[in-house]
Amino acid sequence: MKRLIALVCSSLSLHAAAANVSDEVTAFLKQTMQEQRIPALQVAVIRHNQIVKLDAFGTANVENAVPATRDSIFSINSCTKAFTGVAIMQLVEAGKLGIDDPISRYLDDLPAAWRAITVKQVLTHVSGLPNIIDSKENPIGDGSDASAWATVKTLPLEFPAGERFKYNQTGYVIIGKIIDKLSGQPFARFIEQRQFNVVGMPHTRFGDSSDVIPHSAGGYSYLRNENGEWKPGDRLSAIYVTFPGYFRTAAGILSNADDIAHWLIALQSGKLLKNKSSLDVLWATVVLNDGKTGGMNALLNGSALGWPVTTRAEHPAAGPIGGMRSTFFVYPKDDLSVILLTNLQGANPENFADEVAAYYIPEMHASNGFGLPPHIKTLRAALLRQGFEHAAAVYADLKTANAAFHPSEEEINDWAYLLFAQKQSKQSIAVLTLNTELYPNSWNAFDSLGEILQKAGDKTKAIENYRRSLKLNPDNTNATAHLKEMGAA
Known part of the structure; x- marks a missing residue:
């Protein structure tokens, strides 16, 4: 029984x-x-x-x-x-x-x-x-x-x-x-x-x-x-x-x-x-x-x-x-x-x-990091331990420990958009800011940061980053359109 x-x-x-x-x-x-x-x-x-x-x-x-x-x-x-x-x-x-x-x-x-x-x-x-x-x-x-x-x-x-x-x-x-x-x-x-x-x-x-x-x-x-x-x-x-x-x-x-x-x-x-x-x-x-x-x-x-x-x-x-x-x-x-x-x-x-x-x-x-590229998984784990606000320092430490550590601009960008979709806007902005620091000549990096800042409600910084993107690529129609939308064209 x-x-x-x-x-x-x-x-x-x-x-x-x-x-x-x-x-x-x-x-x-x-x-x-x-x-x-x-x-x-x-x-x-x-x-x-x-x-x-x-x-x-x-x-x-x-x-x-x-x-x-x-x-x-x-x-x-x-x-x-x-x-x-x-x-x-x-x-x-x-x-x-x-x-x-x-x-x-x-x-x-x-x-x-x-x-x-x-x-x-x-x-x-x-x-x-x-x-x-x-x-x-x-x-x-x-x-x-x-x-x-x-x-x-x-x-x-x-x-x-x-x-x-x-x-x-x-x-x-x-x-x-x-x-x-x-x-x-x-x-x-x-x-x-x-x-x-x-x-x-x-x-x-x-x-x-x-x-x-x-x-x-x-x-x-x-x-x-x-x-x-x-x-x-x-x-x-x-x-x-x-x-x-x-x-x-x-x-x-x-x-x-x-x-x-x-x-x-x-x-x-x-x-x-x-x-x-x-x-x-x-x-x-x-x-x-x-x-x-x-x-x-x-x-x-x-x-x-x-x-x-x-x-x-x-x-x-x-x-x-x-x-x-x-x-x-x-x-x-x-x-x-x-x-x-x-x-x-x-x-x-x-x-x-x-x-x-x-x-x-x-x-x-x-939310457990599934599907992320290997270098992004490493970066994610370190940022979760030490804080996204220290992204630049965390990246530098990882690079010092492993010279082969080199997530691509696209990988970082994709992860940031995923974070934003997961309603982690501060973390997304921190990661995109890091991307602009790692790839300062990339118009797309600044364009992406501008877009997420705009969606997060930070109009001033969004305008600033869209303008930096346009300076690097005057043909960036996305930045032009968003600046016009915000009355800053």
């Missing part, structure tokens, strides 16, 4: 702990939604091949005040590429394709300069191919499939294949053509039959804003595209996105967190890919010609087969992102996955996926 009571108590305790974690994740996500003005968000968390959290918050359709539910459907945009990567590995397992094969082995109508480019290189965005969309993300040519394909083939390579990473959509048009040929059916049908139907994904389909989608979460944005550059604004706008048929290997899937969670479980349990080694290939970072790796940003610093990856010693991840609004992060070494879908372009949930994961693996909390 005592043993039974102990087991029951232990079980109740575990359930209570799990409920507490779920509540903490909910509170964090609702706060993030409020801060970033995200209308709707769906979340799913998978641990040990079990869905341990599945929820939806906010407003799916702002115009009609329709609440988001677990059934709401979101566009996952370029997260589609992850499904395309899996489709390619299914063809590899079937013996129909090799990822190191040249694309010309499967397609005849290619320019001579493209013929030696490999399947892996197009999947990982290191091909050097010209882009089939323009800076405003519209297809080149007259807008038709045939015109876009004919036009892109007349353009020169941007760099030799494998030389560097550059995000590119043309490669996925090519991959679609290869899947069509090797599977004997349109790639969308191949993915539906070999993935959606196998897993059981009743809410998932190919489509875009032109389709009537039951339970659609729509799409919204505070951003505007000016000459290819995304700029924030205060007006919420509905966005209308169409994906031509040939483009849907790159960005054509609509789904929800529940379906994607089941897809990830199937992927990692041998239901979609038979061999464990296939997953290793799928998520392996491509190596450039110089032996280095390249990726989309400091977080997603590597590129695999349709999957951006985070290469780091602790808790590495594979994390597709789509439309600046959706992501799912898989942590293979931790048997953990986090799915975050929103209906706001610019929400960039990849930036807080790690923080959601941290509620299940506490050492991953940003």
